[in-house]
Amino acid sequence: MPRTLVDKIWDAHVVRSIASGQDVVYIDRHLIHEVTSPQAFDEIAARGLELFRPNQIIATADHNVPTLNQHLPIAEPLSRSQVDKLTENCQKYGIELYGLGHQRQGIVHVIGPELGLTQPGLTMVCGDSHTSTHGAFGAIAFGIGTSQVAQVMASQCLLLTRPKRMRVAVEGDLRPGVTAKDLILYIIAQLGTGGATGYFVEYAGSAVRSLSMEGRMTVCNMSIEMGARGGLIAPDATTFAYVEGRPFAPKGQAWNNAVAYWETLYSDEDAVFDAEFVYDAADITPMITYGTNPGMGIPLTGNVPSQVPDAEAESFDKSLKYMGFERGESLLGKQIDYVFIGSCTNSRIEDLRTVAAYVQGKHKAGHVEAIIVPGSKQVEQQAIAEGIDKILAEAGFELREPGCSACLAMNEDKIPAGKYCVATSNRNFEGRQGPGSRTLLASPLVAAITAVQGRIVDITQYLN
């Protein structure tokens, strides 16, 4: 019987099925961080359990860490205690930890791929909804709650209902200035913030195939923003080339065996999806969000909708009031206070290169604060090796040290109340970047151009 990619990987990980329909699904890799793990470790200890496969867990400190002076002890006491707790737990249970100051430290979804931990055909989980990022390699990867973190620690398995499958194909060539971020913001705007709830989404089509691994990660990262459990892309030569040679990638004969298996990981031609959508790449233009959920996206040159269904009116108007926008208006010309380039969506070396290539020889607008936070120590070092740090500094951008930073404002990096921030992250929820902050999601290219212009512009007029 023809099977979808999700089914192939799922089937290969079913330990057994139970009468009420769930599967005991084996988890190959478990990523943990300081925020969603402490209560899981407590749960394990309280029940007198051991960790079943500690060598399949990798830990990093990212959500809470400062992005300045990482060589000093963390100043904020609660953040420090959470990071200390992670260190303590990792020592106690023998878990590999890439903590602050470690050469491999970084945002959990950036380091997994760059270390080669993320590979086609694997099942991966993390107590973080953007675990969907790893699906870019053709893996089943999804976010879990803390109770499930404890379950995986105790058994390396989860009890799960098989998800529905959706395929979203984007065909054709992306226009100049249109990036992976625009592609996914476009898809989310089409399907809505809950449009893929209950599904695993396979992204396909020539526009998706032509994306780099960084671009594919950006796309899969935001699957959760339309409610999907995860997103994935069938692995291909681009994927194999990215994985090869990374520290945890298979080597020698094992590599050949792995690739032979990975080459079988695609949806069979006649595989049936529960839902299918096809979009034309030519219809996608640079995007931006105007509201307080990631589904509220429009082309940069478009207008805020003037009509919404009655049932949505109260939420819609609350959202516009929060953002300080009106129904039907254009965002062009709006002055911006902050630009944040970072997060597990867009903080990889390719993103930093895009920004540097644009801002080289230019300077940010005087009233804009522009912060760039690399996704990992390795990205930071690569940027320095390529001289990107100098280009950014000359353009008035501040290059910080790695972490989640102003994506969720758990550390000191916050956008003040009422201020507008064009951000390359994934969530524009109320207060996400600090109480009262107003977030407009966009691509790194849009963010870079906005920083230089100081206001929202039609970027296609400003491309180098």
Next chain:
Amino acid sequence: MEKFQTLHTTGRPLPLENVDTDQIIPARFLKATTREGFGENLFRDWRYNADGSPKADFVLNNPRYSGQILVAGKNFGCGSSREHAAWALYDAGFRTVISSYFADIFRGNALNTGLLPLQVSDEVLARLLAAIEADPTLELVVDLPAQTLAVPAWGETFSFAIDPYKKECLINGYDDIDFLVNQKSAIEAYEQQRAWTW
């Protein structure tokens, strides 16, 4: 986990769609390393002003409303996977959330916390929200074994769906960890026979 059987209570209306877990519990309150005390910061930025004074118009501050059921708009609990959102609702005294649609991860987290996500149709949700706003004493009866939500004042009972395994867990206060730990021999056997060990 506490057992859940039936609930006789009133509801508190939150007629907003796409309530995300960042609103339920903002990230800056996720620094605790234990599960307790999150209720205090439930809906923090909707519930309190920056100076800590309560916002009079928010439902949790409105003395008209009480009860252990939150009745909220479509796609409740979207966004971040933080289980702290379910803990905060539970800690603040809620035992059920009624909505016409729940985000996946929130639904799972709620069930693992002993908080029942009870899904009704858009139409029933709209009627409930309007009726509670008109009469905050409207009695609601949740019967988990029977999978029903009754509104005695209307003389109506609505059935709701729940995964049979999760239903048993909730009724008995069990969670998946007990089940999974008992699967060890099957899991070890699986590890032995995996095809792609390289």
